[in-house]
Structure formats: C-alpha cells, structure tokens
Amino acid sequence: MPNQETGEKINFLKNQDCDVLIVGAGISGLISAREILKADPELKVIIIEGKNRVGGRTHTVELKCAGGETEKWDIGGQWVGETQIHIINLIKELDLETYDQHAGGITWMQIGSSKQKKYTIIPPVEDTRYLVDSVDVITKNLFGISAAKMSFLYFLVYVKSGGNLDDLIGSSDTGADAMKIAGGTQQISQKLCDIVGWEKIYLNQALLKLKFLDEDNGETHVEAIVQSTLDETKISKITAKRVILAIPPSECSKIRFQPSLPFDKKQLFEGFPQGHYLKFIATYEIPFWKEKGFSGGMFATGFTDNPGEAHPLNAVYDATSKTGKPALIGFAVNKTWSDVTPKVRKEAILQDLARFFGDEALRPVDYIDKDWRQEIFNGGCPTGIIPVGNMEAYARVREPWKMIHFAGTETATMWIGYMSGAVQSGRFIPQP
Numbered sequence: 397m398p399n400q401e402t403g404e405k406i407n408f409l410k411n412q413d414c415d416v417l418i419v420g421a422g423i424s425g426l427i428s429a430r431e432i433l434k435a436d437p438e439l440k441v442i443i444i445e446g447k448n449r450v451g452g453r454t455h456t457v458e459l460k461c462a463g464g465e466t467e468k469w470d471i472g473g474q475w476v477g478e479t480q481i482h483i484i485n486l487i488k489e490l491d492l493e494t495y496d497q498h499a500g501g502i503t504w505m506q507i508g509s510s511k512q513k514k515y516t517i518i519p520p521v522e523d524t525r526y527l528v529d530s531v532d533v534i535t536k537n538l539f540g541i542s543a544a545k546m547s548f549l550y551f552l553v554y555v556k557s558g559g560n561l562d563d564l565i566g567s568s569d570t571g572a573d574a575m576k577i578a579g580g581t582q583q584i585s586q587k588l589c590d591i592v593g594w595e596k597i598y599l600n601q602a603l604l605k606l607k608f609l610d611e612d613n614g615e616t617h618v619e620a621i622v623q624s625t626l627d628e629t630k631i632s633k634i635t636a637k638r639v640i641l642a643i644p645p646s647e648c649s650k651i652r653f654q655p656s657l658p659f660d661k662k663q664l665f666e667g668f669p670q671g672h673y674l675k676f677i678a679t680y681e682i683p684f685w686k687e688k689g690f691s692g693g694m695f696a697t698g699f700t701d702n703p704g705e706a707h708p709l710n711a712v713y714d715a716t717s718k719t720g721k722p723a724l725i726g727f728a729v730n731k732t733w734s735d736v737t738p739k740v741r742k743e744a745i746l747q748d749l750a751r752f753f754g755d756e757a758l759r760p761v762d763y764i765d766k767d768w769r770q771e772i773f774n775g776g777c778p779t780g781i782i783p784v785g786n787m788e789a790y791a792r793v794r795e796p797w798k799m800i801h802f803a804g805t806e807t808a809t810m811w812i813g814y815m816s817g818a819v820q821s822g823r824f825i826p827q828p
C-alpha cells in the first residue's frame with residue numbers, strides 16, 4: 397500500500413528472522429543494503445525506517461514557481477562537488493543529472509560590524525572581530541553551530557576529510573556546493589530502493605532496543621524490538637545475524653542495548669549531538685537579484701551593533717532550478733527562530749532577504765521552511781558535532797561491536813557529514 401503523503405510503498409512488519417537488519421533508509425543504510433545484496437543476493441535483508449519516507453536528511457519538495465508551474469527543490473542536503481568521489485560516482489551510476497550552482501555576481505556579507513558589504517572575492521581579514529565572526533559564520537554554515545560550542549580537533553578532522561577549507565566553504569570550483577542534482581537529492585534514496593527492492597523497506601518502524609540472544613552459546617543472533625510510529629501498541633521482534641545502524645550517533649544513543657554498549661562508545665554517542673539548521677526556500681517570478689548584479693549569495697552573523705537587533709539568516713544562495721525557475725534558499729542557525737510561530741519566522745526571513753536584495757524579496761511565489769531540530773529521528777542537521785572534550789572515543793566511531801555495525805555519514809573518513817560521506821560509510825560495512 398503506498399504512503400498517501402509520499403507515494404512510497406508501506407509494507408507491514410511481522411515478527412520474523414533475517415540475515416541482516418538495517419536501521420535507517422537514508423543514503424548510508426540503502427548503500428549498505430545494495431552492497432550486501434550485490435555480494436550475496438540470497439541473503440534476507442530487512443530495512444526499517446522511522447519516518448514515513450526514505451532519504452533521511454535528503455528531502456525533496458515540490459513548490460509553485462514562476463509561470464504558474466511547479467518544480468522540485470531540496471529542503472535537506474542539496475549540493476555536491478567534484479572531489480566528492482563517492483557521491484559523484486553514485487550519481488553517474490543512478491543516471492542522475494547535475495547542474496552548476498549559479499555563482500557569478502556580487503555577494504553580500506555582514507560580518508564583523510553592522511555594515512553590509514558587497515564583494516566578488518572573499519576580502520582579507522580586517523580585525524579580530526571580523527576574524528572571530530568569520531570563523532563563527534563558517535561553523536554555522538558547515539555544522540549548524542557556533543564555533544564556541546565545538547571541539548577544534550573535530551573541526552580539523554572534518555575539514556581534512558573534505559580536503560581543505562576552501563573546498564568545504566565552496567570558494568573553489570570543485571567545492572562542496574559547486575553542483576546540484578536536477579529533480580532533487582531524495583531521488584538517490586528512491587532509486588537505491590528500486591535496486592534493493594521496496595519490499596525490503598519498512599517505513600514508520602522505529603528501532604527501540606537491541607538484545608543479544610544465545611549469550612551462553614556465543615551470541616549468534618540479535619533480537620531487535622521495533623515499534624510502529626503509526627500505532628505505538630504495535631511492537632515487532634526481528635531476529636538478525638547482523639545489524640547495521642545507519643543512523644546519526646545522537647539517534648544511536650537513544651537505543652537500548654542489552655548488554656549495554658561499551659562505555660566509551662556510549663559516551664561518544666551521548667555527546668555527539670546534531671547541529672541545527674532551519675532551511676528556507678522562496679521561489680520568485682523573476683530573478684530580481686541577478687538583474688541587480690547580485691549572485692544571490694549572502695553571509696551574516698545575524699547580529700549588528702544595535703543592541704537587541706537580530707536577523708535570522710546566516711547564509712543565502714541562489715537556488716535557480718535546472719529549468720531556470722528563480723529561487724533563493726538559505727539557513728538560519730540561531731535557535732530563536734525555531735521558537736517563534738511559522739508566520740513570524742517567514743516574515744522575519746523575507747524581511748532579512750529584503751535588507752540585502754530589495755523589497756521584491758517580500759513577494760515570493762511560494763515559500764517553505766523546515767526546522768530540522770523538529771525532524772523525528774534526526775533531531776537536527778546537517779551533521780553531528782562533537783563538543784569540546786568528547787573526542788577521546790571518536791577514533792572508534794565506526795568500530796563494530798559484536799554483531800552490530802555502524803554506518804552513517806558521521807562514521808565516514810572522506811567528506812564526513814556530507815552525502816558523499818554517507819555513501820562511503822555504507823560501503824565500509826564488511827561483506828557477509
């Protein structure tokens with residue numbers, strides 16, 4: 397039966413045995429499934445997903461746009477770059493099409509003071525406040541968190557995993573935000589489901605607990621207790637020879653393990669929260685920013701020298717679709733904007749756009765925003781961050797424990813936190 401909201405097929409979960417249970421139908425979980433089935437198509441693989449859709453932190457939505465038409469945009473992960481070899485190869489394999497991010501023109505910034513400045517190449521550091529604000533804007537855009545709240549060692553590991561900071565902040569042609577996928581990134585997971593078989597995917601099913609069976613005889617199986625998110629009284633038991641947790645570390649920390657996870661792994665997961673982005677998309681009849689010579693780009697702290705003055709947006713980008721439909725997207729990291737009503741938030745975001753690009757920004761054809769902190773089974777985005785002092789066990793993040801394996805972009809070594817890292821992490825899982 398298809399899910400009425402997403403059109404994806406819903407299978408009903410019964411108590412059953414399987415060879416491999418995969419938890420999470422995001423990119424990493426589905427890649428794990430594909431790799432395992434490629435190695436041995438006879439294995440019985442079950443994939444459970446807590447949400448009512450596949451794709452996890454990728455989520456493609458349809459909006460009204462110029463010319464009375466509709467078009468798809470990404471309210472989750474969207475960009476890819478040439479050096480992200482794992483996702484680039486997958487895109488080719490799945491026959492998806494990429495197109496370039498529009499970048500030409502003048503970009504706005506409000507960093508280091510109240511002054512709104514225009515630039516075409518990133519200006520040099522002027523003073524200490526400018527430097528501190530710049531670092532803060534970078535961590536807010538990369539991780540969804542202020543620089544003061546994260547481990548510098550983790551920042552270095554993360555940047556190194558993507559090559560260099562220029563590639564991460566998108567100031568190079570090969571950078572992380574150089575290209576987009578026509579039709580949206582959620583197609584990656586949907587196409588992977590076509591390959592592994594939708595009959596193996598169980599939506600609206602949340603893993604609650606993992607218990608090792610046959611403890612005395614060498615622990616040959618794991619019993620998973622799974623709860624329907626549509627009817628909490630419906631509990632299923634899946635017995636598996638192997639389990640892959642393809643979910644963010646913060647979500648791993650919510651699962652009950654019997655016996656308990658090793659202490660350092662438990663502590664790592666408990667101290668590995670997600671960052672926080674609120675992402676918006678506004679579509680327009682005409683690309684008024686381009687007509688004024690602007691790229692559509694803007695980077696800001698959200699604060700000015702005026703006491704009490706605060707604006708929501710930390711970054712804005714042109715989001716013109718492959719078919720040329722004009723749009724802007726952007727991010728607000730400050731949690732204040734999650735706690736106001738959707739109407740107040742929308743008005744504040746459009747007003748903030750108007751500060752930089754003009755009053756035309758106040759009249760979008762369509763508008764959507766998504767507070768990823770409210771998203772069930774993700775609890776934030778775009779990626780996990782490690783606060784100061786919790787790096788000790790990080791080196792063991794991928795290490796399997798008994799018959800349980802750990803995937804997900806946070807366990808990658810290349811492009812941690814990105815879709816590319818999710819693909820790489822799904823491939824790490826040892827073959828049966």
Ligand SMILES: Cc1cc2nc3c(=O)[nH]c(=O)nc-3n(C[C@H](O)[C@H](O)[C@H](O)COP(=O)(O)OP(=O)(O)OC[C@H]3O[C@@H](n4cnc5c(N)ncnc54)[C@H](O)[C@@H]3O)c2cc1C
Pocket residue numbers: 419420421422423424425444445446447450451452453454471472473474475476601602603604642643644647673675768772773774776777778779803804805806813814815816818
């Ligand atoms: C707003 C935003 C912007 C981003 N921008 C970019 C970008 O431009 N480029 C880029 O490369 N990346 C970007 N990212 C990050 C990228 O989307 C992620 O790195 C990637 O999608 C992670 O895939 P994953 O499989 O590791 O995890 P996820 O996509 O999080 O998949 C994990 C799945 O597990 C499910 N789950 C969790 N717990 C349970 C449970 N107990 N039981 C059952 N199911 C469970 C979740 O519902 C989820 O579907 C962005 C993300 C967001 C949200």
